[in-house]
Amino acid sequence: MISNSINDLKSEMIAWRHHIHAHPETAFEEVKTTQFIIEKLQSFGITQLYTDFAPTGVVGVIKGNKEGRWIALRADIDALDIIEENNINYCSTISGKMHGCGHDGHTAILLGTAKYLSEHRDFSGTVVVIFQPAEENEGGAQVMVENGLFDRFPIEAVYGIHNQPNMQLNHFYINHGPMMASYDVFEIKITGIGAHAAAPHLGKDTILTATQIVNGLQSIVSRNADPLSSLVVSVTQIHSGDTWNVLPQHAVIRGTVRAFSAQVQDMAESRIKQIATGIATTFEVKAEVDYQRRYPATINHAKQAKIAMTAAKKIVGEDHLIIDHNPSMGAEDFAFMLQKIPGAYVWLGAGSGANLHNPAFNFNDEVLTTGVSYFIAVVNQELAS
Ligand SMILES: [Zn+2]
Ligand SMILES: [Zn+2]
Numbered sequence: 001m002i003s004n005s006i007n008d009l010k011s012e013m014i015a016w017r018h019h020i021h022a023h024p025e026t027a028f029e030e031v032k033t034t035q036f037i038i039e040k041l042q043s044f045g046i047t048q049l050y051t052d053f054a055p056t057g058v059v060g061v062i063k064g065n066k067e068g069r070w071i072a073l074r075a076d077i078d079a080l081d082i083i084e085e086n087n088i089n090y091c092s093t094i095s096g097k098m099h100g101c102g103h104d105g106h107t108a109i110l111l112g113t114a115k116y117l118s119e120h121r122d123f124s125g126t127v128v129v130i131f132q133p134a135e136e137n138e139g140g141a142q143v144m145v146e147n148g149l150f151d152r153f154p155i156e157a158v159y160g161i162h163n164q165p166n167m168q169l170n171h172f173y174i175n176h177g178p179m180m181a182s183y184d185v186f187e188i189k190i191t192g193i194g195a196h197a198a199a200p201h202l203g204k205d206t207i208l209t210a211t212q213i214v215n216g217l218q219s220i221v222s223r224n225a226d227p228l229s230s231l232v233v234s235v236t237q238i239h240s241g242d243t244w245n246v247l248p249q250h251a252v253i254r255g256t257v258r259a260f261s262a263q264v265q266d267m268a269e270s271r272i273k274q275i276a277t278g279i280a281t282t283f284e285v286k287a288e289v290d291y292q293r294r295y296p297a298t299i300n301h302a303k304q305a306k307i308a309m310t311a312a313k314k315i316v317g318e319d320h321l322i323i324d325h326n327p328s329m330g331a332e333d334f335a336f337m338l339q340k341i342p343g344a345y346v347w348l349g350a351g352s353g354a355n356l357h358n359p360a361f362n363f364n365d366e367v368l369t370t371g372v373s374y375f376i377a378v379v380n381q382e383l384a385s
Contacts, residue, residue: 002315002373005120009112013368016040017108018090021363024079024097024104027134030056033077033107037131040111044118046129050152053144057133061126061153062117064383068125071382072158072343073375074334075110076103076135085359101356102163105363107131109161109371116376125383128153134333139295141333150340157304158343159378160334161371163363169351170370171320172312175327176305179345180298181230181258182265183331184291188213188276190240192285194249206251207240209283213253214238216275224271225264232258232329233268258329260297298335301342308344311377315370348374 016036025033034056041049041060048061057077084091084098092098114129130149134140149155167173190210195203214235225231233255240251253276257268273289280287300308312321325347334345348367354360 002369006112006116006369006372006376009115009372010369013108013112013372014365016111017104017363017365017368020104020107021099022090022093024092024094024099026081026097027078027136027138027140028055030077030133034058034131034133037077037107037111041114044115046114046118053147053149054133054140057140057144058131059149060114060129062114062129063121063126064123065121066124068123068383070126070128070153070155071379072128072130072155073110073113073378074130074132074158074160074337075106076132076140077107078103078134078136078140080136080357082357082359086362088362098359099363100358100361101136102350102361102363103135105163105365105368105371106161108368109375112368112372113375116372117379123379123383127379127383128155130158139333139336142336145336145340155341157382158337158341159304159308159375160337160343160345161348161374162332162345163350163367164347165350165353165355165361165364167347167349168320169349169364170316170367171322171349172316172374173322173325173347173349174305174309174312174344175300175324176302178260178297178299178327179347180327180332180335181232181260181329182293182297182335183295184257184265184269184293186255186257186272186292187290188253189288190251190253190280190285192249195247197245197247200247203247204285205247205283206249206285207247209280209285209287210238210240210251210253212279212283213276213287216279217255217272220268220271220275224267229264230260230329231264231268232256233272258331260299260327265293295331295333296335296339298332298338298345300344301338304342304344307378307381308346311374311381312346314377315373346374
């Protein structure tokens, strides 16, 4: 159930959400967004604010009436490089930038939670609200963790929410373990000998090699990975050649790997290297493989997942709680926080609508108060006085 005092926040939260939506800022450029959040937090009477964990973003500390443990709630605040195609009166005012993942809504939920907690300090302990920049691509969570977010404060658990369009409205999806996959990228540079296309025997062909490597990479999922473990190896780019009558000297293949365990990641990395260099040798060209690990898998800790489930059940009821749903092969930098301290990441179903990262996506305001109620229920679970 959502309490009256949380419902009272709804119109204010919608106004904040629409303001943030109209002024999207991308990774580590969330200057005005951060300023907006700071002004709101100060107006709620939250004065213990920290901006030194990342170039943008802010962390606020809210003390309960009694001493106790520390926990943290996290929202991501960044937008995407997408041209918005919504016809709404609070459409993006910044060309080419858009809140296409609903982080405007996550920010409004955490602001509403902060306001509620600052007015209702009937808990034992401290709640840290983390407004994290640069979730998309740039790993803002990793930056905050490396700059000592969990070293400066004795935070024992961290909780995060992500809205999910086309999952049932106001349902919570919570897993005991994996929620999101790891995200790695690879680049294979192939160098051969360029030649006249009419005299291929005088060259060493990089395009023929590249196509064989792409085929070879498909064997990693089908023949190296345990059929019961999840792995994606996707080639997403091939660049080579400029004209009809030249066999190009260079070719580049790029792609991404998604998995749920470090062992599967290790296997994929070593097989990509073996297959690329082995096929290159066969075709008498050279292949260099650059493999980079971007985000680890987002894996809930069982104890905090149970706390999240209990909290969600209190708000939406058992019939709106879906436990151990299939995880997503997408990635999320909240993973870096979960590697450092225990916690749980949950999906909040937003009902039918355009998918995340689509130019017609728009956060569903009908889940704002559900999100706040959930965070408050987590605080009550963790820091009952
Ligand atoms: Zn996203
Ligand atoms: Zn997102």
